[in-house]
Amino acid sequence: MKRKISILGSTGSVGTQCLDLIEENLKDFELITITAGINEKKLEEQVNKFKPKYYYSKSDLNYSYGKRLNNYQDILKFDDSDLIVIALSGVEGIDPTIFSLEQGRKVLLANKESLVVGGDIIVELSKDNGGEIIPLDSEHSAIWQCIKNEDYGSIDRVILTASGGALRDRATEELKKITVDDVLAHPTWKMGKKITVDSSTLINKVFEVQEASNLFSLPLDKIEVLFHRQSLIHGLAEFNDGNILAVLSYPDMKIPILYGLYYPERKSSSKIEKIDFRSIESLSFESFPEEKLGWFNFGMQLLNSSKLAPSFLVGSDQAAVEMFLEGKVSYTGMLDAMKRVYERFDFSVEYNLETIKETVQRSYIMTLKEIE
Structure with missing residues (x-):
């Protein structure tokens, strides 16, 4: 059928x-x-x-x-x-x-x-x-495959990987002069413009941490993020017995999409290239360098500050990225504008679906006005 x-x-x-x-x-x-x-x-x-x-x-x-x-x-x-x-x-x-x-x-x-x-x-x-x-996110599809048949109480931690985006090796002083074209030249993934910008700022990883916490009912302190330049390992789960499960594939969105389309079955496709392990010299992991932590730390602090803070981050980031792509704010100016709006934002309302959407919209409009 x-x-x-x-x-x-x-x-x-x-x-x-x-x-x-x-x-x-x-x-x-x-x-x-x-x-x-x-x-x-x-x-x-x-x-x-x-x-x-x-x-x-x-x-x-x-x-x-x-x-x-x-x-x-x-x-x-x-x-x-x-x-x-x-x-x-x-x-x-x-x-x-x-x-x-x-x-x-x-x-x-x-x-x-x-x-x-x-x-x-x-x-x-x-x-x-x-x-x-x-x-369908590659990271969450990977984590899901690792843990969906496991006792969640046995999970010590899950690890999301980050390529670091196009700017991963740029010095801090260079970031003020970064152009839209610089940001969109992602080294491993082919994605839409918005998510490519978010990948470079690491706000994308903040979103993914919150997404994983909600989707898998995991506390934030059980979710880690590491740089993985090769973009071959998309997610790992470590269990209390010391075993670690991981999902590996080439960085191709068609792979998690195909898995989702046919779940719970698996399906082969001529459009998907399989890993040749003999061609891989190494698989490396790194902590985020200090100069890359500005956006990530800001986002993670938000997640812990209020139940509506993620809604603020989504709306404010949407506005900031739109303005950046239109050439109306610099790369570093995006974060500066979001911080200023956050400092005067009112979170003292009840948490429900309506206030979630209102917070997204309000933070979006306030950030647009802050940049304009």
């Missing part, structure tokens, strides 16, 4: 790679809905090629195939997919994730923000409604 699947964010990096794998295995999938933000041309190409039942974008254009839907709620009203891929970047992915899990869907989640800002609530929402969250 074919798996019915919808991809929210089909024109982005994860969405296009997901469609690439589906195209190779059309006998296994029926594409129900695809959505895009502003990339209308690419969405039209995908609609004509894959012929989904429904499509959605922010414009009012109609295509020659499929039915246009008006919003994400409509998608889940008409859509009967078995799998919902949330490949939307940033805060746009939060509501569709909630809508999907409320309906008991199986969600393949590439949107970090959903699990960062209210992951504990979202995980409970999934359990209460019979939904399921399958992480």
